[in-house]
Amino acid sequence: MTIFFAILFSVSTLVLVAGLAMKIAQYARTPAPLKIPTTPAPLTTGGVALRLGREALLFESLFRGNKLLWLFAMVFHLGLAVVLIRHARYFESSVGPLVALVQPLAQPAGLAMVAGLALLLLRRLVIERVRYVTGPSDILMLVLLLAIGVTGMAMKCLIHTDIVMVKAFFTGLTALELRPLPNDPLLGLHLLLVCLLMIVFPFSKLLHAPGLFFSPTRNQTDNPREVRHLAPWAARLEEK
Amino acid sequence: MAAAPFDIPVLGDPAEHPVPALKPGAMAASKPYVAAEAHQQPLGFPGELTEGWEKRAIDHMGSLLSKYRSLRVFMDICVKCGACTDKCHYFLGTGDPKNMPVARADLFRSVYRRYFTPSGKIAPGLVGARDMTKDVLDEWFNYFHQCSQCRRCSVFCPQGIDTAEISMAARDIMDSIGQGQKYCNEIIGKVHKIGNNLGLPAPALLDTLEGLEEDILDETGVPVKLPIDEQGAEVLLVTPSADFFAEPHVLGLIGYAKVFHAAGVSWTLSTKASEAGNFGMFIGNYDQMRKISMRIREAARELGVKRIIFGECGHAWRVAYSFLNTLAGPWDFLDPRYPVPQHILEFTSDLIARKGIKLDKSGNDGMVLTVHDSCNVARGARMGDKPGGQFTIPRAVIAASVPKLVDMHPDTICDKTFCCGGGGGLLTDELIELRVKGASPRMEALKDVVDKQGVTHMAAMCAICKAQFTKVLPYYDFDREMVVSVHQLVSNAIVLGDND
Structure with missing residues (x-):
């Protein structure tokens, strides 16, 4: 199990990092030939940074569009954020200040994440319009995240695993050293699902996380009369 | 019905x-x-x-x-x-x-x-x-x-x-x-061949403008001009060709002419750029959008104007405000003191604020107005120097021209406005069912203010909105003449002095 996961985690990390890097590079390289911010839009770069910040942290547009969905999405994403930060303790030799800060929130955050996911799934099945636009992959993605959350919470609250060994495994892995993982089926399942998530991330709608920052309707300044905006391929048309 | x-x-x-x-x-x-x-x-x-x-x-x-x-x-x-x-x-x-x-x-x-x-x-x-x-x-x-x-x-x-x-x-x-x-x-073929979306040839345009000058003279006693292809004018006005063709559009055009006259600013239309609209955007074709935009650059150069102002048209304003600098710029040969291009509402609102023109609301007596924010103006462009100017400037101009202005439900105005139902290249008879049904959210909000606040008219700032509403209002038991141009209201209210 130790060797299997050592290999799987290395491969998954590689796929996640390389896949995301390729996608981000692709987004960054593709020109935006026209100014298309959804107006009213900020007039300055600082204003755009604030707009993106509000979108990423507060889900501003979603709040305007659908309050209940905003609530479910917030509960899930905030829970997930805390859970992710807390998991850093398995990778760092001494626990950092941010991790220490969120440590007391671990259990409520885990619950929030699972509850948020369950509500999002329920909503997909219950609301006719949302059910119509839901495909198998949308359900599977929620189920995958839910299974990761539930197995994680089960280890946290019900069937404890040897987290000292888990930490040793991961700190060992980052130092390219093989240390044994507890032989625990629940842990195995949890880690397997996490690896799956990491592998599908760059090929799935989870790209919405980095993608938001490349969305021209949100990341452009409203200054087309003041500054001439010209994509390289459009500039070539002028040479003709 | x-x-x-x-x-x-x-x-x-x-x-x-x-x-x-x-x-x-x-x-x-x-x-x-x-x-x-x-x-x-x-x-x-x-x-x-x-x-x-x-x-x-x-x-x-x-x-x-x-x-x-x-x-x-x-x-x-x-x-x-x-x-x-x-x-x-x-x-x-x-x-x-x-x-x-x-x-x-x-x-x-x-x-x-x-x-x-x-x-x-x-x-x-x-x-x-x-x-x-x-x-x-x-x-x-x-x-x-x-x-x-x-x-x-x-x-x-x-x-x-x-x-x-x-x-x-x-x-x-x-x-x-x-x-x-x-x-x-x-x-788009007509724009390239004749110069405008409606396919109005130059002689027809000249004839129309002459007729309008006579109408204004008869009505007001003031010789307001509608110049076309006039070399050396300060302003080139680019407006949708519907403004030359039918009501309520043409009443808006009369309004622009009266504003220029009252402000004492020389201006001209252009036969080459006798169309503000740019359907190249609707078909998503950069080349077409650029070709159509270049006519405006050529007209501005040939006529030697210093400024370019656009008439009331929604998608045209999006292309003009957001894309024109990209497609047909740089505009370094125009007067750098003014944004390129400007919207006629920016021009008029600035004059109102500086008291450069006088408005008498009694010209629109008995009218209770509401305003339809055009989608492309609301979400794809701006007016003025502050975000959201595309909402405040038209409202300021209307409020200065009419006795009463009320807004429709907040979820149906400003950047949440509903499309008229005929935008994006869908203003064609074979799509009438779609157009009528697609107008229903706007009609719902309109009916609400008609019933509760006694609204009599809805001002629009887009040729497509005006044409679409004129057509679909009767399906909802409204009078087709309920929709008016913003500058039609200015036209009714403006006090024409003898400042020329």
Whole structure:
């Protein structure tokens, strides 16, 4: 199990990092030939940074569009954020200040994440319009995240695993050293699902996380009369 | 009520946000006429679908993906959250689930996934990926011509996905393989051949303007001019050709002329640039949009003007405000003290603020106004120097011209405004059912203020909105003359002195 996961985690990390890097590079390289911010839009770069910040942290547009969905999405994403930060303790030799800060929130955050996911799934099945636009992959993605959350919470609250060994495994892995993982089926399942998530991330709608920052309707300044905006391929048309 | 071979949506209370139940296939048969070879070839598009079009469509999709970051990013990042599902006026009016923005975009995305993503190549069923087939193409043609590119969905999308970008790309792909839309492509042909969307030749324009000058003189006793092709004028006015053609548009044109006259600013129209509209945007074709824009640059150069001002037209203002500098700039040969281009409402509102013109509200006695924010002005452009000026400036001008102005329900105005139902190249008779149904959210909000606040008229600042409302208002038991130009109100109120 130790060797299997050592290999799987290395491969998954590689796929996640390389896949995301390729996608981000692709987004960054593709020109935006026209100014298309959804107006009213900020007039300055600082204003755009604030707009993106509000979108990423507060889900501003979603709040305007659908309050209940905003609530479910917030509960899930905030829970997930805390859970992710807390998991850093398995990778760092001494626990950092941010991790220490969120440590007391671990259990409520885990619950929030699972509850948020369950509500999002329920909503997909219950609301006719949302059910119509839901495909198998949308359900599977929620189920995958839910299974990761539930197995994680089960280890946290019900069937404890040897987290000292888990930490040793991961700190060992980052130092390219093989240390044994507890032989625990629940842990195995949890880690397997996490690896799956990491592998599908760059090929799935989870790209919405980095993608938001490349969305021209949100990341452009409203200054087309003041500054001439010209994509390289459009500039070539002028040479003709 | 006008007799119609389809049901007219029942209007509810806009505060309750009525959302229809899904009616799958309700609008499956709605489609515009396919462009004939004669409409395709002047634009450089193939005349008809020929062998191997599927591959050419996919190749063109690949090319657009590499040229447009919007398309590239929007293909990947939709999470199908459904925040957009109750935002499109065509969905609200028809109940057809493929008119929900996410479902419309997925008609395109499903093909993208099949040819451009590993998951779509490996497991098409799992991620909803489809081959490009004639059935898919037909579905594209029908439903990408049920999107008016109004961008209301983009306001509420947590990822900022703008379905207009996807519908433009789909139309460009269809044009590139010979499945164009007659209405748009025929009009673009007229712009190139004659100079404007309505195909009004120069002699007809001169005749119309002369007639208008006489009308104004008869009515006011003041010799207000409507100059055209006048060398050395300070301002080139570029306005939609509908302004030369029919009411209420033409009443707006009279208003612009009176404002220029009262302000003592010399101005001219141009036969070459006798059209503000730019249908190149509707068909998502950069080359066409650029060619149409270049006419304005040429006209400005030839006439030696110092400023360019646009008349009331929604999509034209989006192209002018957001794209003109890109497409036909730089404008370094014009007077640097003024933004290029300006909107006539910026010009008039500035004059009102500086007391450069006088308005007498009694000219519009008995009228209670509301204002329809045009989608392209509201969400794709700006006026003035502050964000949201596109909402405050028209309201300031109307408020200065009429005794009473009230707003419709807050969820239907400003950047949440509903499209009139005829934008985006859909203002054609064969789509009348779609247009009437798509107007229902706006009609609902209008009825609300008519019933509760005694509104008598609705001001619009877009030629398409004005034409669409004139046509669809009677289906909802309103008078077709309820819709007025903003500058029609200015025209009624302006005090013409002897300052010339």
